[in-house]
Amino acid sequence: MLILGIESSCDETAAAVVRDGRTVLSNVVYSQSDLHSSYGGVVPELASRKHIETIIPVITEALGQAKVSIAEIEALGVTQGPGLIGSILVGLSVAKSLAFVRRIPLCGVNHIEGHVAAVFLTQEVPSFPFVALIVSGGHTQTYLVRSLGDLTVLGRTRDDAAGEAFDKAAKMLGIGYPGGVVIDRIARQGNPGYHRFPRAMPGSLDFSFSGLKTSLFNLLRKRGGVPEGEELADLLASYQEAIADVLLEKTLLAAESCGVRSVVICGGVAANSRLRERFRGEGSLRGLNIFIPPAVLCTDNAAMIAVMAEEHLSRGRRDGVDLNAFSRSPSG
Ligand code: KG4
Ligand code: ZN
Secondary structure, eight states: OEEEEEEOSSSEEEEEEEETTTEEEEEEEEEOHHHHHTTTSOOHHHHHHHHHHHHHHHHHHHHHHHTOOGGGOOEEEEEEESSOHHHHHHHHHHHHHHHHHHTOOEEEEEHHHHHHHGGGGSSSOOOSSEEEEEESSSOEEEEEEEETTEEEEEEEBSSOOHHHHHHHHHHHHTOOSSHHHHHHHHHTTSOTTSSOOOOOSTTOSSBOOHHHHHHHHHHHHHHTSOOOHHHHHHHHHHHHHHHHHHHHHHHHHHHHHHTOOEEEEESGGGGOHHHHHHHHHHHHHHTOEEEOOOHHHHSSOSHHHHHHHHHHHHTTOOBOTTOOOOSSOTTO
């Protein structure tokens, strides 16, 4: 099936054309990060207005790059939630209109399930069941995945998501937005053993990142300002290491508790180079199969939404024009 995927749940306006849930013909992402960078985070009202301006050009570009016309599209997949409600409604309204006018099936997709589905666009795909770590700006959770769309929560964050821990640290340090991308870049030159940040809730499947953030805040206050150069790189490498350690330990614990040997990492933070390196290294030591999509499929995109839509549609799901957005995931 030739599916047009649409994603607008946060600050990326995205459209993609995917054939049979496997072949990406185009994957266009317009990032609003420049618009939000001076605020150090996403401003919901600005985000939805920008989605309105960019959604049609982004869809047109996706069709153009895929060399298909809208008449050839056989179904629409669109993010229904969780995310910023005003932003989601933009993509959802456009998808509904297109489906109605073209008389083709429409399918709402859970953004979290979409992140997991991204792994099926890679060369080597995992077999079910597997454990997935979904680690993004809004979510840090581990799931047991029995099939696409059948996710059982194993561990979740009690406070901030890992992406927030990156973004809030970058904001505190005044080094740019989105924080994860900036920290990843600067930390490459740093020494992860420079400072020992706390690793919260050892032995539990749940996560907590607020103490880590406070610990950085206290360190900066004691030091009397933001370090620069080599010291900044060392500090960031140490901070990033604390996040990577916790994500790794708890995900492997989750896999062990379910007796599965395949682990998938997805969501924006899975683009982090150190995290990828740590998972690959530890995975090969322990004989686990680690699957991490390429960075462009980890951060928000519409190709992953099209894959998940293909799965739902193949099982007979069809949504109508009454399809509604939701801001929080029913699964937490
Ligand atoms: O999945 P995503 O694009 O959007 C949400 O659904 O939230 O994730 C965005 C998050 C942001 O917190 C961003 O700082 C983080 O992913 N991120 C990274 C990297 N690239 C994006 N964090 C660490 N290292 C990266 N390279
Ligand atoms: Zn996301």
